[in-house]
Amino acid sequence: MKFTRIAPHPDLEPFIECYWMMQSRNPIPKIEKIIPDGFTELIFNYGEVYKSKISGEWQLQSPNLFAGQITSYFYLENTGWTGSFAIKLKPAALTQMFGLNMAAYLDQIIDLDNFPHVQLADLKNHFLPFENEHKLKQVLDDRFLELCKNVIENPLENALTVIFESNGRASVAMVADAAKLNERQLERLFKKYIGLAPKYYSRIIKFNHIFQLIKAEKCSWSEIVYQSGYYDQSYFIRNFKAFTGEDPSLFL
Known part of the structure; x- marks a missing residue:
């Protein structure tokens, strides 16, 4: 291919x-x-x-x-x-x-x-x-x-910048603050422009950062867990499996 x-x-x-x-x-x-x-x-x-x-x-x-x-x-x-x-x-x-x-x-x-x-x-x-x-x-x-x-203006430009620059680790409050919106307004605009709630969208970006760390093979599992914002490895594994259908070792 x-x-x-x-x-x-x-x-x-x-x-x-x-x-x-x-x-x-x-x-x-x-x-x-x-x-x-x-x-x-x-x-x-x-x-x-x-x-x-x-x-x-x-x-x-x-x-x-x-x-x-x-x-x-x-x-x-x-x-x-x-x-x-x-x-x-x-x-x-x-x-x-x-x-x-x-x-x-x-x-x-x-x-x-x-x-x-x-x-x-x-x-x-x-x-x-x-x-x-x-x-x-x-x-x-x-x-x-x-x-x-x-094209129409993107009211979520600053919000998305914060999400991507933080690799999905920014809180919803931080994202809303960047967009100069309250959390209800942020939720409504994310559903219209993105299709997802900001919290779930951030989760997707966080896991894609995890996949990049896995591919780079420069970090240990403990480092990947920490850099991803997880402080409990078993919780990280459960979340990873829910997202990919596999535990991290099988995915790798």
Whole structure:
């Protein structure tokens, strides 16, 4: 499997985390576990489609998808050769660009071709058929630079900065203070712009920091537990297992 991460145009950095591509000519089915990372995605398959298992049953996905925030791990399985690219969006970007209420799409992977939003449903006509990586970046940049001309302001920009800079360890009170909002206002805006409550979203960012520490292999387990803000290793293990479905040693 070849995975390629592509940086967007610098003017798109407030809205797009990255573009990515995934390619493989191996048709043998392989199951992958997907862990929440706090970002939403628009995904386009020019290869064979995937199956997903989110709520207990496998379902065949559509070729073009909108993935909202997810609260727990789920599974993907290829049905043949893989050819995919995606736009990995900053947490509030879909509300800023398209006016979506993200709470409506929590834990959902939506068929983008039949999505009741003209600009979103029309995206595939700008990006497909796929030609090559260089051309793809050009058409993605051009389309999103156009879409971002009339974005609405992100009232959670400072709140999200605090969450990411603290690796999810900032309290809700600290996040609300950064946004100059009370906690009820913060909760309401997080549900609309992100799809999740601020406390749960911070938890996702905290665990993604933990995964980075695990991958770096520069810290002992006790150091990882401490750096993650946990002061009880057994409590950390229970939380880790609830989030990933595995205890830390098996996940590693």
